[in-house]
Amino acid sequence: xxxxxxxxxxxxxxSAPSRTRYTLMQLGLLALIVIxxxxxxxxxxxxxxxxxxxxxxxxxxxxxxxxNPFSEPYATxxxxxxxLMFESLQIAWIGTVIGALLSFPLAFLxxxxxxxxxxxxxxxxxxxxxxxxxxxxxxxxxxxxxFGLGPLAGALAIGVGSIxxxxxxxxxxIESVPxxxxxxxRAAGASxxxxxxxxxxxxxxxxxIAFWLYRFEINIRASAILGIxxxxxxxxxLAQVFERRDWERVGxxxxxxxxxxxxxxxISGAVRHRVIEGAPTSKRTALV
Amino acid sequence: xxxFRDVSVTYPNGxxxxxxxxxEIPAGQFVVVVGLSGxxxxxxxxTINGLVxxxxxxxEVDGVRVDGATPRRLRALRSRIGMxxxxxxxxxxxxxxxxxxxxxxxxxxxxxxxxxxVRASDREQAFVALERVGIVDKAYVRANQLSGxxxxxxxxxxxxxxxxxxxxxxxPVASLDPPTANMVMRDLQRINAxxxxxxxxxxxxxxxxxxxxxxxxxxxxxxxxFDGTPAEADDAVFEHIYGRSLTADDVLTDDxxxxxxxxxxxxxxxSGAGA
Amino acid sequence: MTATAKSASAPPSARPRKPRTGxxxxxxxxAVIAITxxxxxxxxxDLSPLWTDLGRGWxxxxxxxxxxxxxxxxxxxxxxxxxSIALIATTVGCTIGLGMALLxxxxxxxxxxxxxxxxxxxxxxxxxxxxxxxxxxxxxVGAGSLAGILALIMFNIGIIAKLTSExxxxxxRGPLEAADAAGAHALQRARYVVTPSILPNYLxxxxxxLELNIRASVVIGIVGGGGIGATLSVEFARFxxxxxxxxxxxxxxVVFSIDLxxxxxxxxxx
Numbered sequence: 001x002x003x004x005x006x007x008x009x010x011x012x013x014x015s016a017p018s019r020t021r022y023t024l025m026q027l028g029l030l031a032l033i034v035i036x037x038x039x040x041x042x043x044x045x046x047x048x049x050x051x052x053x054x055x056x057x058x059x060x061x062x063x064x065x066x067x068n069p070f071s072e073p074y075a076t077x078x079x080x081x082x083x084l085m086f087e088s089l090q091i092a093w094i095g096t097v098i099g100a101l102l103s104f105p106l107a108f109l110x111x112x113x114x115x116x117x118x119x120x121x122x123x124x125x126x127x128x129x130x131x132x133x134x135x136x137x138x139x140x141x142x143x144x145x146x147f148g149l150g151p152l153a154g155a156l157a158i159g160v161g162s163i164x165x166x167x168x169x170x171x172x173x174i175e176s177v178p179x180x181x182x183x184x185x186r187a188a189g190a191s192x193x194x195x196x197x198x199x200x201x202x203x204x205x206x207x208x209i210a211f212w213l214y215r216f217e218i219n220i221r222a223s224a225i226l227g228i229x230x231x232x233x234x235x236x237x238l239a240q241v242f243e244r245r246d247w248e249r250v251g252x253x254x255x256x257x258x259x260x261x262x263x264x265x266x267i268s269g270a271v272r273h274r275v276i277e278g279a280p281t282s283k284r285t286a287l288v
Numbered sequence: 289x290x291x292f293r294d295v296s297v298t299y300p301n302g303x304x305x306x307x308x309x310x311x312e313i314p315a316g317q318f319v320v321v322v323g324l325s326g327x328x329x330x331x332x333x334x335t336i337n338g339l340v341x342x343x344x345x346x347x348e349v350d351g352v353r354v355d356g357a358t359p360r361r362l363r364a365l366r367s368r369i370g371m372x373x374x375x376x377x378x379x380x381x382x383x384x385x386x387x388x389x390x391x392x393x394x395x396x397x398x399x400x401x402x403x404x405x406v407r408a409s410d411r412e413q414a415f416v417a418l419e420r421v422g423i424v425d426k427a428y429v430r431a432n433q434l435s436g437x438x439x440x441x442x443x444x445x446x447x448x449x450x451x452x453x454x455x456x457x458x459x460p461v462a463s464l465d466p467p468t469a470n471m472v473m474r475d476l477q478r479i480n481a482x483x484x485x486x487x488x489x490x491x492x493x494x495x496x497x498x499x500x501x502x503x504x505x506x507x508x509x510x511x512x513x514f515d516g517t518p519a520e521a522d523d524a525v526f527e528h529i530y531g532r533s534l535t536a537d538d539v540l541t542d543d544x545x546x547x548x549x550x551x552x553x554x555x556x557x558x559s560g561a562g563a
Numbered sequence: 564m565t566a567t568a569k570s571a572s573a574p575p576s577a578r579p580r581k582p583r584t585g586x587x588x589x590x591x592x593x594a595v596i597a598i599t600x601x602x603x604x605x606x607x608x609d610l611s612p613l614w615t616d617l618g619r620g621w622x623x624x625x626x627x628x629x630x631x632x633x634x635x636x637x638x639x640x641x642x643x644x645x646x647s648i649a650l651i652a653t654t655v656g657c658t659i660g661l662g663m664a665l666l667x668x669x670x671x672x673x674x675x676x677x678x679x680x681x682x683x684x685x686x687x688x689x690x691x692x693x694x695x696x697x698x699x700x701x702x703x704v705g706a707g708s709l710a711g712i713l714a715l716i717m718f719n720i721g722i723i724a725k726l727t728s729e730x731x732x733x734x735x736r737g738p739l740e741a742a743d744a745a746g747a748h749a750l751q752r753a754r755y756v757v758t759p760s761i762l763p764n765y766l767x768x769x770x771x772x773l774e775l776n777i778r779a780s781v782v783i784g785i786v787g788g789g790g791i792g793a794t795l796s797v798e799f800a801r802f803x804x805x806x807x808x809x810x811x812x813x814x815x816x817v818v819f820s821i822d823l824x825x826x827x828x829x830x831x832x833x
Contacts, residue, residue, distance in 0.1 A: 013427065032650065041708045053703045090606050094608065132818040134778045152606050224695065228786065238698060261689075261691075370745070390741070390747065393742070393746070446745065
């Protein structure tokens with residue numbers, strides 16, 4: 001390909017933009033990581049032990065899982081783990097319900113398209129504060145002292161903790177809603193509450209329900225964590241069997257956690273997709 | 289050099305895309321394919337580089353059988369066929385130069401390309417391609433900051449960087465305003481004339497078809513219903529191809545001649561509204 | 564404006580019947596209520612302690628509301644440990660996570676066996692909470708930061724891979740088709756078209772994970788992973804609630820600042 005470009009009175013080739021800033025950033029990041037590795041106080045040599053150790057423990061755990069689950073004592077192991085796992089599910093569910101119900105109205109107050117500035121700012125900051133504090137701290141600081149040990153404290157801690165994230169996500173969804181329908185309603189004389197109910201809420205509902213379901217999935221993990229502190233659920237069992245180094249039981253407990261979580265995740269994921277995309281039949285008619 | 293022998297395409301859902309098409313397209317020809325949506329234009333173009341698989345008949349491009357080709361052979365074939373699209377299909381967040389270099393990817397050995405290594409010869413070819421469409425001054429600009437006409441020119445440069453034997457264009461000007469659309473068609477015409485690259489373009493603007501094509505192929509319901517020169521393609525012929533009378537939407541502009549005289553020869557690169 | 568005789572030529576059409584709300588919606592609502600009742604009973608939902616035992620809790624809450632700022636000076640060591648744990652875990656976890664995401668998306672992995680295996684592996688990895696990994700690695704390599712780092716890495720891989728693979732699934736197919744049409748190999752396509760397109764989202768996920776890591780390292784520290792979590796656990800056990808609240812406030816400040824930084828980075832990228 002010879003260059004008839006000369007005929008066109010071609011513009012000269014531009015020079016490549018400077019990459020120094022980018023390279024400096026990369027070097028800075030690298031330096032940060034090197035520093036982190038040195039001050040982390042980690043005993044890196046233990047890394048080498050992992051393959052051998054995990055083989056040993058893994059085999060023990062697997063042996064526990066593969067034992068006949070109907071014979072004692074394995075039957076008790078399985079039923080205990082399942083019972084506590086269901087308790088974790090209950091904790092997560094109630095926590096999510098609390099979080100959803102409380103965050104929904106708060107989200108409107110935190111949405112700049114709905115509420116005036118002097119309400120939006122403090123509400124948002126409150127949501128941020130709640131978001132930053134791990135549920136664990138809520139549990140330790142407030143729920144456990146008041147409600148004592150047990151699943152209720154865990155559920156309330158998760159509930160309050162969920163308000164933060166759900167509130168933020170929902171208010172962002174409210175803000176990103178196309179203003180058209182709301183304006184149309186206002187032109188027709190609807191009050192603010194009516195506008196919110198008939199124009200905004202239907203538009204955000206699928207997305208918000210998907211947030212709630214996703215939060216439920218996360219809360220299941222959170223409830224396992226809180227269990228370690230005594231807030232009910234399978235976490236306490238897990239901590240116990242680990243401490244006793246009862247590897248067969250560890251294997252069974254982990255298996256229960258993994259299987260139940262995956263099943264619930266699948267169901268929740270399917271419901272989420274169905275909610276977001278609408279029922280299948282309505283799509284087919286729309287194409288015709 | 290492109291030969292269709294009784295080629296049929298039936299999609300998995302039962303729709304017939306092509307129905308027994310037999311064509312010979314010699315090297316260097318500028319072909320425009322017209323027809324309604326769903327008539328088979330897109331399918332015809334996409335069978336040539338294997339994006340749509342052929343379910344019956346034989347299709348040969350430059351001696352290579354496309355139907356039933358292995359993935360590796362398809363990639364080798366596609367490296368010699370450049371394609372531009374209605375929605376430009378550039379990677380918006382990345383510079384113009386990097387977009388054009390996508391055209392050189394096939395020629396670059398796999399592992400070096402994965403770590404980001406760009407050979408000097410490839411960069412040179414990319415620049416030459418950009419110069420050929422007159423947009424080299426935008427080489428380091430992000431693709432999504434360009435206008436539609438500029439983006440399509442980058443897409444053409446990407447196709448040129450492949451050093452192709454064939455260029456396919458699927459409704460390349462449908463998203464552009466009339467002056468820009470005209471310029472893009474003239475670029476394609478120029479490239480075809482100067483470099484002898486076989487060019488096949490899908491259009492639904494009949495005035496552009498008549499102006500730029502050496503040969504017009506009309507498709508309807510997956511079959512070729514017209515195959516001739518622009519001179520033979522008068523309005524009656526088009527109405528036969530479309531199966532309805534023509535409307536204003538079927539032409540780009542009422543006065544193509546005026547558009548022509550508006551555009552100075554060396555408008556590339558700097559001036560020109562919307563360019 | 565009443566309808567006049569002009570429309571007399573067209574016979575009035577029968578009004579359509581309102582389509583019945585499908586049974587699906589009612590069933591779903593019923594299911595939700597049933598599950599809620601089952602769950603509430605299961606955990607013995609009873610808010611009465613709020614008014615009966617508030618006094619007992621109130622004392623503790625009061626101590627929480629008076630953070631002991633002086634304590635913060637003694638937590639610098641554990642904080643650096645926590646921050647470095649979070650940073651290392653984020654870096655390693657996000658890199659591996661990106662690789663897994665490419666494997667777990669139909670867009671970048673043509674081989675269905677590989678794709679399904681990757682998805683299954685990620686499902687399993689994600690189903691264990693970070694604390695589970697904490698306990699696991701604690702047993703494998705002993706207490707301390709290494710256990711924390713490894714646990715967080717596994718935690719991160721799950722999150723990043725899921726978020727990123729969903730973004731990859733939603734990527735604009737046009738440029739992919741163009742790369743195919745130019746004869747590019749699938750791997751080249753992943754590197755030159757897919758990755759640049761998802762980069763802003765991916766980086767924001769990485770920053771999100773960094774934030775999560777800092778909060779999670781508190782929890783992991785409690786089960787033995789080192790860092791500020793261990794300090795928190797110790798102070799809590801000693802009933803030094805004002806120290807605990809000082810740590811919590813600082814935690815909030817750190818997370819908030821990372822959030823601000825990540826927002827500004829995200830804005831610059833988009």
